[in-house]
Amino acid sequence: MAEPRGSSIDGKLAEEFAAPSHVDEVKEKMSAFARRHADAGRRVVLITSGGTKVPLESRTVRFLDNFSSGRRGASSAEYFIDSGYAVIFLHRHRSLYPYTRMFLPVNLLEALQFRGGEGASGNTGEVVVNQQLLPNVGKVLKRYNEVKEGGLLLPIEFNTLSEYLHLLKAAAQELSSIGSLAMFYLAAAVSDFYIPASEMPEHKIQSSNGPLQLSMKMVPKILSPLVKDWAPKAFVISFKLETDASILLDKARRALDAYRHQAVVANILDSRRGHVVVVTPDTQTELTLNEEDAKNEVEIEEKIVSNLIFAHTKFINQPIG
């Protein structure tokens, strides 16, 4: 499993994946954010979250996508902030977002009402949240405002695989300046396959032409230059999602061997909300939600984040060598 060198991936990125026009602007934001927090003694985690869109046409009607609501990334962001980290949240447009994710299960118009009642004489025209339906709204709103005030969350959006790859590279380069204070928490569900811009039809593929034969190339393994070249001192976590439990841990180990990063969070599609394994070169730690946790609405991400922050602290304090 020899990996191509970082430099060749750089070339491929430039040639076959269109860079978003605002990448320099985003770079500046990320750089200032990292510098400001590191100067204040705060660690910075870059979280990637959500699935990537892989267009089949350049004027895109059809695309390939990866299953991901963005739930894991959004909830993890909250736990990192609670533990004193500043968070760059690189997420798919309209995937779940920290704090606002609380609104997902409800139809919001069901949870709003006129103060004093509709049409009643006490109706002031004010619209209030029904806290029977959204019991946590006050707590979450307060926390959201604190985080905003503290400037602890920098949201960056991507939509396509190309945008994701270029923005992640930009983030890695900017975060390299804070060395081991930076953590990469790569929870996004990134496509392994794509169609190069040069081979993509411009217009919508016509069904009158018959069945569709798609030939998709392999996406360059960006973890390789990220670890070797772009942010070599950072603490890097990747995620491995499989449906077949029998190959999961072997695949996690192979990824660690190939990319030489610090940990893989391994999980199975059906059980991902209640069970993961954190795999490092020397350890293998199972994290599980038990009945007690479920009753208390504990989320598995709280345990994942806590485990990784402990490891990050050890990593920062290790003798250089």
Place this chain on the structure above:
Amino acid sequence: MAEPRGSSIDGKLAEEFAAPSHVDEVKEKMSAFARRHADAGRRVVLITSGGTKVPLESRTVRFLDNFSSGRRGASSAEYFIDSGYAVIFLHRHRSLYPYTRMFLPVNLLEALQFRGGEGASGNTGEVVVNQQLLPNVGKVLKRYNEVKEGGLLLPIEFNTLSEYLHLLKAAAQELSSIGSLAMFYLAAAVSDFYIPASEMPEHKIQSSNGPLQLSMKMVPKILSPLVKDWAPKAFVISFKLETDASILLDKARRALDAYRHQAVVANILDSRRGHVVVVTPDTQTELTLNEEDAKNEVEIEEKIVSNLIFAHTKFINQPIG
């Protein structure tokens, strides 16, 4: 362009597309809804909305999707209800929804505040909507509650192409009982291609196996049995979205020839929010938003719905022949 007979499509549907387990329950709901409203002299429109998910694996990590926010379907539903129709809203899970679509452009936590101010002595713990940021919330909430009270909107969700096809068939069969009072407004962005369940791998496709060759079959043209067999008296509108303007109207005409339904709403990806052409066997009507409309926040869907309701009235009143 000979179309396969409806009956052969029925067979294909049963064999190659898994029916959702709740289809009978949904059928009953739709049937009761249509009957109740038709008895009250109300017309019923079935709106389909959003894109379809086409799994590449049976334990799905990857899928093909079609670009669609569901905006057109959701806004059209509101205009149909305003014009006295009852609406069955067959939509992709988490695509835009009538009325609640107003929240899309804002981060909701930005639009909420504590009554009396955070931490102030007047803070009652009540959370109110900031109507400077959401000026229409009162009006929309009132309308939402009226529509709910009147039972004018029946939401049905789909996720995959299979669910969409089976639920649309069920809707057509149930709505056939109200004859020409039923309209089908097929605005969903439906995939033309799929992988049959029998040819689908169970587990996540492994990138270590190299580049991906996908061979996708053509989705049966469900409009054919819908018009001929399932709801032969209904007023049926399909949508045609292209990126290449030079083929659009020809494709719309060919669809009318092939399926013998009443109208095609033809539109181009880039201009779809400001311009469409309603094509019928005898007419071709351009609908456009002008500057005045844009200033008044008029939506193109208001014009589309108004045009089609006029045609539906003529269709209902035509001499039977």
